[in-house]
Amino acid sequence: MAVYTEVTDEALRSFLAAYPLGDLIAFRGIAEGVENSNYALKTETGDFILTLYEKRVDPAELPYFLGLMDHMAARGLACPVPVKGLDGHALRSLADRPAAICTFLPGVWPRRVRVEHCGPVGDALAAMHDAAGDFSLSRPNTLGPHGWLPLLDGCRGAAMPAEGVFEELQGALRRTLEEWPHALPVGQIHADLFPDNVFFLNNGPVPRVSGIIDFYFACTDLLAYDVAVCLNAWCFEPDFSFNITKARALLAGYRARRVLTHAEIEALPVLCRGAALRFALTRLYDWANTPEGAMVTRKDPMDYVRRLRFHTAARGPEAYGL
Amino acid sequence: MAVYTEVTDEALRSFLAAYPLGDLIAFRGIAEGVENSNYALKTETGDFILTLYEKRVDPAELPYFLGLMDHMAARGLACPVPVKGLDGHALRSLADRPAAICTFLPGVWPRRVRVEHCGPVGDALAAMHDAAGDFSLSRPNTLGPHGWLPLLDGCRGAAMPAEGVFEELQGALRRTLEEWPHALPVGQIHADLFPDNVFFLNNGPVPRVSGIIDFYFACTDLLAYDVAVCLNAWCFEPDFSFNITKARALLAGYRARRVLTHAEIEALPVLCRGAALRFALTRLYDWANTPEGAMVTRKDPMDYVRRLRFHTAARGPEAYGL
Numbered sequence: 001m002a003v004y005t006e007v008t009d010e011a012l013r014s015f016l017a018a019y020p021l022g023d024l025i026a027f028r029g030i031a032e033g034v035e036n037s038n039y040a041l042k043t044e045t046g047d048f049i050l051t052l053y054e055k056r057v058d059p060a061e062l063p064y065f066l067g068l069m070d071h072m073a074a075r076g077l078a079c080p081v082p083v084k085g086l087d088g089h090a091l092r093s094l095a096d097r098p099a100a101i102c103t104f105l106p107g108v109w110p111r112r113v114r115v116e117h118c119g120p121v122g123d124a125l126a127a128m129h130d131a132a133g134d135f136s137l138s139r140p141n142t143l144g145p146h147g148w149l150p151l152l153d154g155c156r157g158a159a160m161p162a163e164g165v166f167e168e169l170q171g172a173l174r175r176t177l178e179e180w181p182h183a184l185p186v187g188q189i190h191a192d193l194f195p196d197n198v199f200f201l202n203n204g205p206v207p208r209v210s211g212i213i214d215f216y217f218a219c220t221d222l223l224a225y226d227v228a229v230c231l232n233a234w235c236f237e238p239d240f241s242f243n244i245t246k247a248r249a250l251l252a253g254y255r256a257r258r259v260l261t262h263a264e265i266e267a268l269p270v271l272c273r274g275a276a277l278r279f280a281l282t283r284l285y286d287w288a289n290t291p292e293g294a295m296v297t298r299k300d301p302m303d304y305v306r307r308l309r310f311h312t313a314a315r316g317p318e319a320y321g322l
Numbered sequence: 323m324a325v326y327t328e329v330t331d332e333a334l335r336s337f338l339a340a341y342p343l344g345d346l347i348a349f350r351g352i353a354e355g356v357e358n359s360n361y362a363l364k365t366e367t368g369d370f371i372l373t374l375y376e377k378r379v380d381p382a383e384l385p386y387f388l389g390l391m392d393h394m395a396a397r398g399l400a401c402p403v404p405v406k407g408l409d410g411h412a413l414r415s416l417a418d419r420p421a422a423i424c425t426f427l428p429g430v431w432p433r434r435v436r437v438e439h440c441g442p443v444g445d446a447l448a449a450m451h452d453a454a455g456d457f458s459l460s461r462p463n464t465l466g467p468h469g470w471l472p473l474l475d476g477c478r479g480a481a482m483p484a485e486g487v488f489e490e491l492q493g494a495l496r497r498t499l500e501e502w503p504h505a506l507p508v509g510q511i512h513a514d515l516f517p518d519n520v521f522f523l524n525n526g527p528v529p530r531v532s533g534i535i536d537f538y539f540a541c542t543d544l545l546a547y548d549v550a551v552c553l554n555a556w557c558f559e560p561d562f563s564f565n566i567t568k569a570r571a572l573l574a575g576y577r578a579r580r581v582l583t584h585a586e587i588e589a590l591p592v593l594c595r596g597a598a599l600r601f602a603l604t605r606l607y608d609w610a611n612t613p614e615g616a617m618v619t620r621k622d623p624m625d626y627v628r629r630l631r632f633h634t635a636a637r638g639p640e641a642y643g644l
């Protein structure tokens with residue numbers, strides 16, 4: 001939830017003059033997304049989202065993110081399309097920040113995930129992997145395996161949310177890095193396909209994905225790791241129990257569009273451990289490095305430590321319903 | 323900035339089934355408004371705002387607020403109109419909270435107030451007072467003069483944002499209550515007409531008010547007190563200097579539509595002191611009663627203590643350009 005940057009109406013009007021979008025009708029801050037400032041923008045020609053990229057996004061990486069969305073949309077994926085200005089450029093500057101306007105996607109993200117959402121999510125993830133298949137740019141996964149040890153080191157000596165958590169993560173990390181697969185298919189991955197990044201329309205009996213958003217963690221990495229992120233994000237219940245029916249639906253949705261190789265399937269447990277570690281470690285890092293009394297909501301790292309325990313106990317891909 | 327309550331899509335869909343608005347297209351939390359949860363709602367028939375009323379709003383007062391908006395809109399004021407369900411009722415319940423859908427207003431609130439905004443704001447305030455003139459319900463101003471001493475008492479003994487502030491407010495409050503006028507015209511007032519509650523469209527050279535929102539502090543009180551709130555809200559610069567040109571424009575805009583009586587004009591300095599006290603005291607109360615480290619942003623009471631000092635020094639209505 002975030003609007004970090006306020007935009008004066010003079011600045012907004014002169015910014016919009018660079019686009020063929022017609023007169024401004026409305027402009028409201030959106031309470032979703034945590035990294036950037038997002039505004040719902042309505043002009044004479046329709047609805048759009050204006051994003052101001054805040055500190056956590058490296059401006060040098062924006063051509064990758066915007067190019068990826070443009071590329072996938074051209075291949076039929078329902079994702080935000082960066083709108084080009086009259087000069088042909090989608091990336092501009094507003095209120096001293098990089099800024100872009102993207103098309104508005106209809107749909108509602110599911111506040112409570114049901115089994116019926118999971119097949120369509122798997123299908124949408126595979127569609128994204130397909131649509132990005134021939135994208136020419138690449139971006140290393142800064143929050144991938146190479147980034148996990150520095151994150152854990154950055155928490156050393158800090159107060160932990162529970163006793164023994166540092167040692168537990170240290171052990172799981174060592175084992176996960178030793179077993180990490182290297183010969184699996186690589187491509188552009190979303191890397192953050194949580195429920196609030198998937199919009200659905202429910203006009204029929206079965207929810208239909210109307211769009212995927214927020215590609216600002218996208219990177220070039222193992223495609224099956226993206227599946228593992230989704231298993232973590234979509235298939236645990238609020239009490240952290242694993243719902244194998246949701247996992248089966250998600251995996252079946254994915255495999256109906258893209259084949260998971262034998263090696264990818266065998267690697268699922270370690271990939272799922274890695275995905276749980278990634279979110280446990282970034283949350284723990286924020287937890288350890290947020291000053292007492294800071295005006296931000298800290299997310300609980302234990303949510304992912306609990307998921308990690310499930311994956312650590314998994315003896316093979318059959319734990320995920322395969 | 324606030325979305326406090328998450329609404330599941332099942333609950334939202336069954337809620338919307340009570341309205342003649344067609345299928346749901348989109349539903350996004352809005353990062354504006356501090357008291358309630360607001361969502362931008364798009365359906366087949368248009369754009370709307372869905373509000374869930376949170377703890378600070380007394381459900382018994384909602385018929386006043388919604389009735390007032392309905393009444394004023396019927397008299398031509400550009401304000402949100404509560405949408406009635408198929409059963410004729412605008413006030414319903416969603417996610418265990420009172421909830422209502424209102425029409426969407428075009429426009430953008432000014433992040434930086436210019437002189438050209440102030441005349442139209444004065445005019446819009448007078449238009450609101452006119453449109454509410456024959457509204458039959460009433461609501462006492464719980465944050466009016468009778469509420470200020472309890473607010474100050476609730477801060478007694480707490481750490482102050484600056485030395486001597488408690489005593490300064492105590493003295494100003496005593497003097498203001500002694501001088502408070504009682505024989506001025508009374509009606510329905512907005513009581514919180516800050517820039518983020520006034521939308522403008524800028525299609526011509528002069529900004530035009532496209533709508534007024536957020537009537538959840540509205541109450542029955544001195545009309546000229548509402549003018550005093552606006553002088554506090556619109557006519558101080560970021561360094562807390564008073565901009566008399568803005569005040570002249572605001573008052574001229576108001577008086578072109580509604581006559582300010584001699585007694586109202588003479589009372590402006592004390593009314594302005596009262597308005598500055600009201601915002602200084604609610605902010606101080608929140609300041610004094612927010613636990614150290616709470617996850618909320620505390621607004622600085624000193625912003626209004628500084629305004630109060632200007633009003634205290636004002637020798638008469640000429641300080642406001644009259």
